[in-house]
Amino acid sequence: MKLETTARILKSALKSVGLAVRKKSSIPILGTVLFDGNTVTACDLDMEISVTLPASTAVGSACIAYKSLLNLVSHLPGDEAVRIEAGEKGATVIFSTGRYDLPVVSVSDFPSIGMPDGMVPIEVDGDGLKRALRFVAPFMSTEETRYYLNGVCIDRDVAVATDGHRMGVHPLGFDGGASDKWIIPKDVVSALLSMPSPKGVSVSTEKVRAEFRMDGARIRTKLIDGTYPDWRRVxxxxxxxxxxxxxxxxxxxxxxxxxxxxxxxxxxxxxxxxxxxxxxxxxxxxxxxxxxxxxxxxxxxxxxxxxxxxxxxxxxxxxxxxxxxxxxxxxxxxxxxxxxxxxxxxxxxxxxxxxxxxxxxxxxxxxxxxxxxxx
Incomplete structure (x- = not known):
């Protein structure tokens, strides 16, 4: 694998996918990012974030330790040229004044969030979606026993979040799909708010998977498998x-x-x-x-x-x-x-x-x- 880009571009891409990196895990692969050509991907088994980064050279693939790589490029000048070369035994990060050898994990072990057949596309107003998510996000629950409240529910044309004491409701500006409610997990909401507005969204017919597509980026995620309360009654x-x-x-x-x-x-x-x-x-x-x-x-x-x-x-x-x-x-x-x-x-x-x-x-x-x- 060989990648040539700048420290600023690499750092930005790594930070964008970082929400899908497990910070503490007994599974080493979950602490890495996958470089595949000029695409970098992170996956924590529940959410997968991919970002395409500009590069003068981008061939092959490798899984490199996320934290070490991010910490390193964060201490380089933004316009510093960075070259990464990786093989089965490790990855080498090279710049004008240094060379660092970092560990790698087998690419074949890297997980992915599969999208089932029957994904239903939704015509989305990305800015409207982010506006609604930002309004209701403070009211998401953190209570484990009512796990179905640990996210934002898309119910027809509105976004809803509640912790049982407060509830935020905001219109989406578009039809959110079938009348059945689908629930975006808390971490995915945070990722969506930190990234460009989605240009397209697809949801599986069983409301178990969703994909959000942005310019140069993509989020694939499991949806919360639960029944959201009939909030309109209250x-x-x-x-x-x-x-x-x-x-x-x-x-x-x-x-x-x-x-x-x-x-x-x-x-x-x-x-x-x-x-x-x-x-x-x-x-x-x-x-x-x-x-x-x-x-x-x-x-x-x-x-x-x-x-x-x-x-x-x-x-x-x-x-x-x-x-x-x-x-x-x-x-x-x-x-x-x-x-x-x-x-x-x-x-x-x-x-x-x-x-x-x-x-x-x-x-x-x-x-x-x-x-x-x-x-």
Whole structure:
């Protein structure tokens, strides 16, 4: 095998396939990358990433230790010419001032993710797919017992992710295939977000394999074999008659951050009327309380509810728009949060916390009392 390119090009290709390299494994081949002509491939038995790199010479194939090769080229100037020559006994990396001998593994042992017959092509908007994945990715679960939540579900024309406490939903801008849901694993989502937008996608009819094709790159993967929940059943009405409020997103985010800085419990209670919102929390380990107020930006139906402060903070950071609106049926129902974009987040409510404190504060403010007068 012989490959001639530059350190910058080689480093970029290695980093692109790196998410499919097993960092710790008792199987040596999973810690290598396969060079086949000018294509470099990594495979961890669940995901396979291939990248085509520009090269002045690219013939033959070899499996070379990934970490050693990446560390070496990372310490070379970007425009440094690099030549790799490999045989059965090892690989030699040569540049202007040095020569390094690295171990190799038999090419015949390198695994691959096979694509079954019956792959169904999908006309995809790659930018729309990445936009949707980026929006919902923070809400993927890491819980092993409900493994089918450890990824993003493509359900017709939307992408969905939930950890059971929060759920992100974002339109794709295209039809995601058959009405049956298919689930992209967490690591594949991370790889897709770090690479160019897909130009084409194919999914097997049994929803067990998928292939994402980009300019000069390809991802093949196993899909999560499980049944995704019927998430639409838990989304409450977002009608004008439902309890709702429109707020300045950054102001509410700062209130939540200040309360967390004082060490309150993780429950933030909100109570609101047509013109004002009250936020309250109990200070952890004491009888103290944290209370703040802020204006409501548009006439709203009054209500009250309580959220996990950490989850609310995450929702407000994902939405990003200047103002947000949330809807909820009652204090025990989940709420829907939406900004100026097309996606929305569902957030489960909590019980107790400082709900009575927030409601009392709001009543005093509506009665004309100042904040410092509200007991």
């Amino acid at each position: 989304v409450p009405s977002m009608s004008a008659n439902a309890a709702h409020a429109t707020l300045d997103r950054v102001s509410l985010l700062r209130i939540a951050a200040r309360m967390a800085a004082l060490g309150p419990s993780n429950g933030l209670s909100l109570a609101w009327s047509a013109a004002r919102l009250a936020v309250a929390a109990k200070v952890w380990g004491s009888d103290g309380t944290a209370r703040e107020t802020m204006p409501v930006l548009s006439p709203s139906t009054s209500g009250a509810t309580t959220f996990n402060g950490r989850y609310l903070n995450a929702v407000l950071q994902v939405l990003r728009s200047e103002v947000v609106t949330f809807w909820c049926e009652d204090d025990k129902s989940p709420s829907v949060w939406r900004g100026d974009g097309e996606g929305y987040v569902l957030l489960m409510s909590m019980r107790e916390a400082a709900a009575e404190i927030a409601s009392t504060l709001l009543s005093h403010l509506n009665a004309g009392k100042r904040l410092d007068e509200a007991a």
